[in-house]
Amino acid sequence: MTKQLNVGMIGAGFMAKAHSVAYVSMPMFFYPAPAKINKKIIVDSNELLAKEGKEKFDFELWSTDWRDVVNDSDIDIVDICVPNNLHYEIAMEAIKAKKHVFCEKPMAISSAEAIEMYEATKQYNVKTMVAYNYRKTPAVLLAKKFIEAGDIGEILDFRGTYLQDWSADPNAPLSWRFDKKISGTGVLGDIGTHVVDIIRYLVGEFDEVNAHMETYIKERPIQEFSADKLGMHIMDSSVEKRPVTVDDYCNFSIKCKNGAFGTIEATRNAWGRKNYITFEIHGTKGSIYFDYENRDKIQVCFANDPADRRGFRTIITGPDHPYGSNLWPIPALGIGYTETKIIECYEFINGIVNDKPTSPNFFDGCQIELICEAIIKSSQTSQWEKVQVLSQ
Numbered sequence: 001m002t003k004q005l006n007v008g009m010i011g012a013g014f015m016a017k018a019h020s021v022a023y024v025s026m027p028m029f030f031y032p033a034p035a036k037i038n039k040k041i042i043v044d045s046n047e048l049l050a051k052e053g054k055e056k057f058d059f060e061l062w063s064t065d066w067r068d069v070v071n072d073s074d075i076d077i078v079d080i081c082v083p084n085n086l087h088y089e090i091a092m093e094a095i096k097a098k099k100h101v102f103c104e105k106p107m108a109i110s111s112a113e114a115i116e117m118y119e120a121t122k123q124y125n126v127k128t129m130v131a132y133n134y135r136k137t138p139a140v141l142l143a144k145k146f147i148e149a150g151d152i153g154e155i156l157d158f159r160g161t162y163l164q165d166w167s168a169d170p171n172a173p174l175s176w177r178f179d180k181k182i183s184g185t186g187v188l189g190d191i192g193t194h195v196v197d198i199i200r201y202l203v204g205e206f207d208e209v210n211a212h213m214e215t216y217i218k219e220r221p222i223q224e225f226s227a228d229k230l231g232m233h234i235m236d237s238s239v240e241k242r243p244v245t246v247d248d249y250c251n252f253s254i255k256c257k258n259g260a261f262g263t264i265e266a267t268r269n270a271w272g273r274k275n276y277i278t279f280e281i282h283g284t285k286g287s288i289y290f291d292y293e294n295r296d297k298i299q300v301c302f303a304n305d306p307a308d309r310r311g312f313r314t315i316i317t318g319p320d321h322p323y324g325s326n327l328w329p330i331p332a333l334g335i336g337y338t339e340t341k342i343i344e345c346y347e348f349i350n351g352i353v354n355d356k357p358t359s360p361n362f363f364d365g366c367q368i369e370l371i372c373e374a375i376i377k378s379s380q381t382s383q384w385e386k387v388q389v390l391s392q
């Protein structure tokens with residue numbers, strides 16, 4: 001009989017929806033699944049959201065107190081989908097109660113918190129996953145395969161972007177994402193870290209960074225409810241405005257330990273860009289280009305193609321590519337956000353059941369926090385700053 005794991009979901013918003021869909025769908029895509037997931041209990045400090053989350057995402061129970069869940073002996077997995085400042089406390093208590101932890105990104109609001117979280121996972125021997133899901137896109141996994149096979153040679157340089165426009169409107173409300181006490185950083189932690197994760201995964205560990213950060217929109221209208229109102233516009237000019245205490249633009253140059261260098265740029269204020277995660281990587285034998293808004297595809301150029309046909313070619317991912325045979329039977333039916341979440345969920349559950357390494361785990365999440373710390377420091381000193389690299 002298929003093993004069953006009970007999940008306690010902390011938070012009942014956008015990410016709880018994404019994770020719940022993945023728990024239900026994963027066994028259909030990865031058959032036979034390493035385990036089925038029983039959506040046992042959902043928690044939100046707001047009773048209305050907790051009750052609604054139970055119905056909407058089909059959980060057995062609801063609660064307003066996460067402590068009940070992390071200490072419940074029935075629970076195998078604690079899934080953290082709440083704002084960033086709450087990750088540390090919940091994860092630490094869950095790890096000490098020997099629960100496996102699936103945590104939304106960024107993992108914490110400081111590297112000090114993240115290091116403690118990572119150390120605790122070693123002490124209590126639990127599996128973790130940090131939800132940097134975009135690296136699970138089959139086209140990104142294919143890029144990894146090409147790089148590992150040496151198909152583009154030694155990596156020389158790269159550029160990455162994550163551009164959105166949901167906060168470009170100065171009347172988009174002041175959600176928790178603009179409050180340093182809750183979010184830690186702004187665009188850097190919220191979306192810049194996704195590209196940091198992809199570049200670390202594909203190119204290698206960061207050595208030094210040189211960064212610039214800006215806050216273009218210095219105040220925003222307050223909102224009644226702490227939940228995300230991404231992309232909303234507050235028309236009423238009488239609504240009080242309060243300061244934005246985080247960055248809304250950042251760019252940074254990176255030197256990697258293997259000698260490759262490049263840049264990353266992130267903003268949520270780039271009109272017209274919706275979820276524009278891109279990277280272009282140049283090596284001694286070729287190049288790779290990816291754009292998440294066209295995420296079924298990857299473009300590659302191989303230097304040893306005959307000169308008269310050398311250039312970028314487009315590969316549409318499908319059953320012949322990583323996880324392709326688990327997804328859809330022919331290419332171009334459409335890979336989406338959900339598929340990346342399903343793959344992420346599979347790797348996490350497989351890691352738990354078959355004692356396999358998971359990635360990105362709390363080590364990776366912690367290393368990303370250390371990179372963010374160096375980025376913030378560099379934006380203040382206007383100098384290159386070394387990234388502290390942890391040993392595993």
Ligand code: SOE
Pocket residue numbers: 164190191268
């Ligand atoms: C908002 O910028 C956001 O929801 C991020 O927090 C997610 O990580 C990203 O995947 C989509 O946009």
